[in-house]
Amino acid sequence: MYLCTGKILRVNLTTKKVSTLNTSDYKEWLGGHGLAVALFFDLVKDKSVGAFDPGNTLVIAPSYFSGSLIPAACRTEMVGIQAQSYPYEWFSRTNVGGRFANMCKYAGFDAIVLEGAAEKPTWINIVDGDVELIDATNLWGLDTVDTQKVIFKNVIGSAGYGKWRATKKGETIQRPSVLTIGPAGENRSRLGAVITDAGNAFGQGGFGGVWGSKNLKAISVLGTGSVEVADPNELMQVRVWAEKNYGANVDNPKINAWQEFITSHFGGHPNRGWAPFDNQRRASGCTGCHLNCKPRTSSGYGNESICVDALYYQNWDLAKHGKITEITGYAADLAQRMGINSFELHTELAYLKTLYDKGVLGRGKKIDTDIPFDKMGEVEFIQQFLTQVAFRKGIGDDITEGIPRAAERWGRYKEDTESGIMAAMFWGYPVHYDTRAEVYWGYASIVGGRDINCHDFNVPAYWMPSLDIPAKKTPIVTAEQVAKWVGEMPPYYDPEMMNFATSNIYSVHMARTTAWLLHYSTFWKQTCGLCDNAFADFVNPYGPDNRGITPEGELKFFKAVTGRKISFEESLEMGRKMHNLNKAIWTLQGRHRDMETFPDYVFSVDTEGTSYVPGEPPSYYMPTKENGKWDYRNVVPRHLDKNKFEEWKTRYYELEGWDPKTGWQKAKALKELGLDKAASELKAKGKLK
Amino acid sequence: MGKDNGDNKNSGMTRRDFVKMSTTVAAALGGAAALTLPSRADAADAKAQTASPSKMFLVVDQKKCAGCMSCMLACSMVHEGSSNLSTARIQIIDDAFAEFPNDIEIAVCRQCADPACYYACPLKDKALCIDPKTGVRYINKKECIGCRKCIEACHFTPSRISFNLKYKVALKCDMCLDTPFWKQTGKQACVEVCPQNAIKFTSEQPSGHKEYNVNLRGEGWAKLGLPTD
Numbered sequence: 001m002y003l004c005t006g007k008i009l010r011v012n013l014t015t016k017k018v019s020t021l022n023t024s025d026y027k028e029w030l031g032g033h034g035l036a037v038a039l040f041f042d043l044v045k046d047k048s049v050g051a052f053d054p055g056n057t058l059v060i061a062p063s064y065f066s067g068s069l070i071p072a073a074c075r076t077e078m079v080g081i082q083a084q085s086y087p088y089e090w091f092s093r094t095n096v097g098g099r100f101a102n103m104c105k106y107a108g109f110d111a112i113v114l115e116g117a118a119e120k121p122t123w124i125n126i127v128d129g130d131v132e133l134i135d136a137t138n139l140w141g142l143d144t145v146d147t148q149k150v151i152f153k154n155v156i157g158s159a160g161y162g163k164w165r166a167t168k169k170g171e172t173i174q175r176p177s178v179l180t181i182g183p184a185g186e187n188r189s190r191l192g193a194v195i196t197d198a199g200n201a202f203g204q205g206g207f208g209g210v211w212g213s214k215n216l217k218a219i220s221v222l223g224t225g226s227v228e229v230a231d232p233n234e235l236m237q238v239r240v241w242a243e244k245n246y247g248a249n250v251d252n253p254k255i256n257a258w259q260e261f262i263t264s265h266f267g268g269h270p271n272r273g274w275a276p277f278d279n280q281r282r283a284s285g286c287t288g289c290h291l292n293c294k295p296r297t298s299s300g301y302g303n304e305s306i307c308v309d310a311l312y313y314q315n316w317d318l319a320k321h322g323k324i325t326e327i328t329g330y331a332a333d334l335a336q337r338m339g340i341n342s343f344e345l346h347t348e349l350a351y352l353k354t355l356y357d358k359g360v361l362g363r364g365k366k367i368d369t370d371i372p373f374d375k376m377g378e379v380e381f382i383q384q385f386l387t388q389v390a391f392r393k394g395i396g397d398d399i400t401e402g403i404p405r406a407a408e409r410w411g412r413y414k415e416d417t418e419s420g421i422m423a424a425m426f427w428g429y430p431v432h433y434d435t436r437a438e439v440y441w442g443y444a445s446i447v448g449g450r451d452i453n454c455h456d457f458n459v460p461a462y463w464m465p466s467l468d469i470p471a472k473k474t475p476i477v478t479a480e481q482v483a484k485w486v487g488e489m490p491p492y493y494d495p496e497m498m499n500f501a502t503s504n505i506y507s508v509h510m511a512r513t514t515a516w517l518l519h520y521s522t523f524w525k526q527t528c529g530l531c532d533n534a535f536a537d538f539v540n541p542y543g544p545d546n547r548g549i550t551p552e553g554e555l556k557f558f559k560a561v562t563g564r565k566i567s568f569e570e571s572l573e574m575g576r577k578m579h580n581l582n583k584a585i586w587t588l589q590g591r592h593r594d595m596e597t598f599p600d601y602v603f604s605v606d607t608e609g610t611s612y613v614p615g616e617p618p619s620y621y622m623p624t625k626e627n628g629k630w631d632y633r634n635v636v637p638r639h640l641d642k643n644k645f646e647e648w649k650t651r652y653y654e655l656e657g658w659d660p661k662t663g664w665q666k667a668k669a670l671k672e673l674g675l676d677k678a679a680s681e682l683k684a685k686g687k688l689k
Numbered sequence: 690m691g692k693d694n695g696d697n698k699n700s701g702m703t704r705r706d707f708v709k710m711s712t713t714v715a716a717a718l719g720g721a722a723a724l725t726l727p728s729r730a731d732a733a734d735a736k737a738q739t740a741s742p743s744k745m746f747l748v749v750d751q752k753k754c755a756g757c758m759s760c761m762l763a764c765s766m767v768h769e770g771s772s773n774l775s776t777a778r779i780q781i782i783d784d785a786f787a788e789f790p791n792d793i794e795i796a797v798c799r800q801c802a803d804p805a806c807y808y809a810c811p812l813k814d815k816a817l818c819i820d821p822k823t824g825v826r827y828i829n830k831k832e833c834i835g836c837r838k839c840i841e842a843c844h845f846t847p848s849r850i851s852f853n854l855k856y857k858v859a860l861k862c863d864m865c866l867d868t869p870f871w872k873q874t875g876k877q878a879c880v881e882v883c884p885q886n887a888i889k890f891t892s893e894q895p896s897g898h899k900e901y902n903v904n905l906r907g908e909g910w911a912k913l914g915l916p917t918d
Contacts, residue, residue, distance in 0.1 A: 068772055069762045069882070106774060147857050162782045164840075170775045170854045173782065173796075173847045197785035224854070226771035234766060234872035240881050251886055251909040272914035281789035281916055283885070285757035290884035292755035300788035350749075534785070670833060 001025060001027060001241035001273055002230050002562055008039065009109045009131060011124060011215055012118030014054060017283065018131045021575030023110045028674075031064030033093055034528035034578045035111055039676065043113060047453075047588040051083035051206065051214040052188060054117035055101070060179075060219070061111040063529020066101035067227030069239050071247075071290040072266075072531040072555045076101040076202075081589075082450065083190040083206030084341070086428025087402040088595070090449035092535055095525060096179075100221065102530065103177040105153055107223030108534055113139040118215035125155065127176075128169040132684045135569075136217035143337035144182040144195040149179050151220050171226025180218035181208040182339025184390040188212045189400040191341045191389065199304025199327050199332070200286070203341045204450055206402070211475040230563030238556045242266070245292050246542055246549040256540040257471065258463040264455040266537035266549045268293060274306040276314055279331050291452070291534055302329025309336065312346035314565065320377025331382045338390040347423050347430030348403050349376070354421050359577070360412075361395075367410055371394045404428040426451055436639050438462055438605040439505045439618040446596050448654065449586060454521040456536040457486070457513070461500065464539060465621035465632035470613040476546045477539050479623035480630035485538055485547060490569040492516065500635055501624035504665040506644040511652040516572070522582075523575030527626035531559075535639065577673045583665060584678035585657075587687050593663030606637035659689035724831075740807055743800035743824035745864040747779075747877065748893050750905040752916075753887035756793045758782035760888060767871035767878045768860070776853055778862040779879050779888075795888070797879075798849040798862035799901055800826055802894060806850055806861065809842035817859075821867060827863035835859065838874035 001024060008021040010390050021039075029038040036059040041047075049055040058080035065073035071349070075095055082092035121136035139147050152161065155176045159165040164173050178197060185192035186206030192208025193201040202208070211217075221357035229235050246252075248269035259265070260273025268291050270283030275295035284304060285292035294304040304309060313331035318324055324469070355361035356373040363370055373389060377382040388396025399404035404424050407413040416422035425431040426445035432453065435442020438461060444452040460482040467476045487495030496509035504510060511515065524530050537548030551568040559565050583591075609620035620636040650660040657669035666689045670679040682688035761777035769776050780796040805824045810817035814835060816832040817839055819825070828839070828850075835857035840850045850861045865877045880888050893903045906917040 003778050069766055073883075102774075103773075116801070139731065149786075161784070162796075167852065171852050172775045174774055174782055199785070224773070224775040226765075226769070226773040226776075228771045229766070232766045232770050233872050234765065236871045236878065236881075238764070243882065243884060249909070250884070253906060253909055253912055255912060270915060280914065282792070283755050283913070283915065284785070284793070285755040285759075286784075287758050288762050289755075289757045290759065292884060293755055296789045296792050298789050302784065303787075303792070304785055319839070471727060476904065647894075675764065688740075 001226050003031065003068060005108050005225065007109055008113065010113040010115070011131070012115045013118040013122060016133050028042065030527050031110060032061050032075070032077040032529050033079065033522060036061040036077050037578060037581050039111060039113055041585060043115070047585050048590065051081045051089040051210050054214070056081045056206065056210060057099065058114040061112055062104045062206045063562065064527055065557065066303050067105040068229050068561050069235050069288060070561060071239060071242060071288060073529045074099065074101045074287040074289065075102065075529040075531055077526055078207055079203050080207065080210060082210045083224040084204060084402055084404060085449060087422070088589070090427065091582065091589060092205050092449040094199050094202040094205040096194070096202045097524065097531065098196045098197060099177040099287050100179060100263060102194050102287045103223055104221045105223070105226045105227050107221040108225055110501060112219065117213060121215050121217050123151065123218040123220065126156065126219070127591065128167045128223050128225065130168070132435060135487040138469070139217045140186060141183065141636060144180050144339050145155050145337050147180045147218055147328040148178045151218060155220055155222055157437040165225055167222070172222070172224050174222070176220040176222035177525065178218055178220045179213045182337055182390065183398065184214040184339045185209055187390065187400065188403070189340065189390065190402040191344050191400055193339050193341045195336050195339055197304060199306070199309055199336060201336065203343055204453065206341070208339050211650060217273065229561040231560055235560040238560045238684050242271065242303065242549060242553055243290050246537065246540055246553065248521050248542060256476065256541060258459060259280045260272065262593045264532060264534065265537055265540055266534045266553065267542040268533060275302070276310055276324050277302045278324060279326070283407065293533055297329060299329065301326055302332045305329070305332035308342045308346045312342045312349065316377040322366055327377070327379055330379060330668055332342060334344070338628060340386060340389060344402065344430055348399065351403060351422050365496065367395060371395070396680055402428060417599040417601055420605040424599060426598070433458065433462065434607045436602060436687035437622065437635050439500065439510060440513045442512065442553070442598060443648070444517050446598060447514070448518065453532065454517050454525070455532055456517055456520060460539050461622050462620070467612055468679050469632055470616040470619055475632060476541060478630065479632045482538065482623055485632055489551065491514065491572060496625070498623045499625045500622035501626055502635065502638060506648040508655065509650045510648065510657045515655055518579050519572045519575035521673070522572070522578045523571050528558070528580060530554065577675065580665065580670065580673055581678055584675065584682055588662050588685060591663065593649065593653070593661065596663065603640050606639050609634070609636040662689065664689050695896065700727065721917065733786055741819055741824050742802060745823050745825050745897060747879070748832045748889050748891055748895060748901055748903045749797055749798050750887045751793065751795055751797045751907050753885050753900055754781065754791050754793050754795050755885050755909070756781055759884060763878040765880040767865065767868040770870045773830050775851065775871050775879050776860055780797050796845065796847055796849060801844065802866070805842040805844055806839035809838040811836060811838065823864070823866065825864045825866055826861070827866060829859045830858045833858040836870060842911060
């Protein structure tokens with residue numbers, strides 16, 4: 001099998017038994033998410049286990065494309081029962097970049113299955129196919145950076161980094177790639193992240209806490225092996241074609257404000273928008289990437305930290321000091337050293353500050369804390385705050401459960417979700433793109449198991465018009481053109497998928513938008529491993545007529561590395577199959593249609609949008625069609641209608657071939673997809689229609 | 690605030706190169722020479738007469754490199770048919786925790802004027818050869834006996850010549866004169882795929898460390914908010 005090593009590592013942490021499975025037995029699932037969900041389904045007999053139960057099994061799977069020269073494909077997927085979602089611990093996925101995916105394959109494995117729980121702290125050392133479970137007592141309590149440094153020295157030995165060293169199969173000068181948790185994960189935080197290198201994280205899902213519950217501190221991989229592809233010459237030609245025709249030219253960049261936010265465009269370039277550090281000096285990238293979106297700084301603080309890694313404390317730093325100081329980078333690093341999910345911190349701090357301002361939280365207040373909220377923006381505050389969260393001290397013991405559970409402990413959940421001051425939006429995850437405006441984002445999240453975090457439509461549907469229009473600039477692609485391009489996509493061929501007018505947001509068209517997003521992302525991004533920062537690529541200032549590389553690029557890449565020519569429709573059908581296997585697990589966990597809804601404020605409180613241009617009112621510009629005419633129009637203020645949302649759910653379930661009354665799958669549809677095993681298990685549990 | 694970067698990585702290519710080169714030169718010329726180190730070019734001149742000069746070189750911008758290792762994946766693939774960090778003839782040494790510019794180093798063969806690897810090869814002109822047309826120093830894998838003498842002789846750390854443990858042959862940059870898995874003429878895979886344009890081909894012999902490590906950052910780079918100095 002091209003792109004595969006042929007072996008899946010299976011580690012039982014309870015018994016310390018190490019074994020392997022043959023990747024060829026899972027050939028149809030390719031790699032990444034497809035392979036991971038198939039393994040989870042087969043190996044976990046009781047899928048209703050809790051996140052911290054030793055029966056929870058985690059599968060870590062490098063993406064199918066990883067290890068090869070395909071750009072922006074060094075992603076690793078992890079699945080299992082998550083700790084973050086509220087009120088249910090849904091089966092979920094999380095994803096990380098960096099070096100791990102490639103190095104895992106070079107070390108000999110297409111996936112790593114982690115079962116059981118170790119009796120005492122353990123780390124796993126994998127070098128060229130050799131696997132060793134090692135006592136991690138000396139690492140327990142160390143932060144993620146120090147842990148990696150100790151493991152680097154352990155694996156590299158006396159030769160030192162940057163010198164040739166022999167393994168049993170080859171020679172290398174490279175460091176191992178290490179996944180590790182920090183103190184937050186050790187203390188079973190639902191905000192616990194798994195970190196690799198300086199700023200790459202399995203962030204969402206609270207899987208760091210799950211690792212902690214398994215006494216698993218770290219996994220190190222080092223390999224000298226190869227990844228074979230069907231046609232190296234073709235892959236080289238395609239890579240160069242993609243870079244030269246769709247990639248950014250860093251020596252003559254085209255500057256648009258929305259390119260400062262590298263979300264799903266292949267022509268993204270290094271920039272200061274996502275990495276706001278004044279002392280940024282270099283752009284760095286994951287293995288094989290062409291985007292290189294991560295910063296390196298002259299101080300080292302903030303290295304590899306982008307978006308919320310920096311943003312979560314940036315505005316507090318700015319408010320306190322009138323400028324972004326080195327504290328932003330320090331805070332970014334500290335969260336990652338502790339192994340805490342920065343995304344949740346971002347919204348969490350705003351909520352806690354609101355409670356502080358209301359006089360509810362603070363020293364001697366109802367929610368009593370010695371964390372100095374009057375010093376937000378300073379080092380002193382963030383040190384105390386993150387330490388309490390990571391080590392479950394003071395109110396950190398509540399916050400580390402995630403804000404919805406903390407609010408519940410404080411007796412505030414109902415009040416604060418009705419008012420919307422606690423901006424949890426989908427399964428307790430913080431608001432990301434607001435479902436009251438960018439509806440498909442919330443829809444895909446709520447029929448899934450987490451903040452969907454798929455930016456595929458996000459450039460034309462939000463960033464480009466919402467930054468350009470208030471700034472009196474004309475977007476480089478019209479709303480009508482965007483709709484036309486999306487309308488050329490199988491299987492729906494429906495331009496109305498891009499119509500975000502209020503009259504269209506509960507329609508079958510928006511059900512198609514949601515389904516397309518889920519099927520595309522599951523196959524191309526989470527399984528093949530194309531990075532969400534680069535794909536899907538609809539609008540691209542470097543492409544012909546400003547059009548992106550999707551779907552031509554994806555299909556060319558697939559053909560070069562596998563030798564198989566597939567149609568785009570086939571790829572989306574594979575994504576649909578994988579999504580259906582996710583769905584079967586959720587149903588086996590107890591999911592029912594009635595559970596899939598948003599907090600009250602989504603149905604009663606308007607979102608106002610954001611003001612990006614000083615003096616301009618907040619807005620949220622999206623493609624809409626009104627009176628037969630396409631344009632980018634401001635869709636806010638807006639909130640969702642609960643009854644109409646329920647009607648949308650019916651349309652979505654019917655589109656997926658699911659029972660609209662329960663949201664459960666149907667035997668016939670699962671059989672057609674080749675998911676007979678899932679159908680049998682659902683039937684045995686009485687959850688198949 | 691000070692940043693703790695205390696791991697076992699050496700401080701930088703420049704210093705490492707210099708230290709090893711100095712040691713080599715000092716050993717060759719006697720202890721006294723260590724006090725007045727000759728330049729790299731001077732050392733090269735002493736032996737240049739025995740090796741015809743190369744007309745093909747790679748120069749790199751260490752400050753522009755993103756550490757993405759695309760060059761390594763491409764290099765190994767076009768030469769060996771599969772991506773492999775260990776068989777890449779160009780190596781990236783990346784420390785994500787270090788401060789710029791000490792975080793990334795590009796280790797690339799310099800096609801030296803005094804090719805110590807060439808002199809050290811017991812099968813000189815059969816295994817380690819000089820292309821008569823281009824002057825490129827390359828390894829004929831069919832003749833290589835895997836003695837490692839070229840690896841040990843290389844002036845630099847890490848050695849710019851790697852070793853394929855499976856086939857017991859040395860691997861070295863050949864400026865992509867022979868890419869059995871990539872149909873092309875006159876291009877270098879690393880140059881073609883580098884998204885940062887941080888590797889550049891030149892036919893002019895760089896005369897020293899500074900000329901191999903060039904500044905390829907211009908106005909466009911500055912527009913991205915990144916330094917050009």
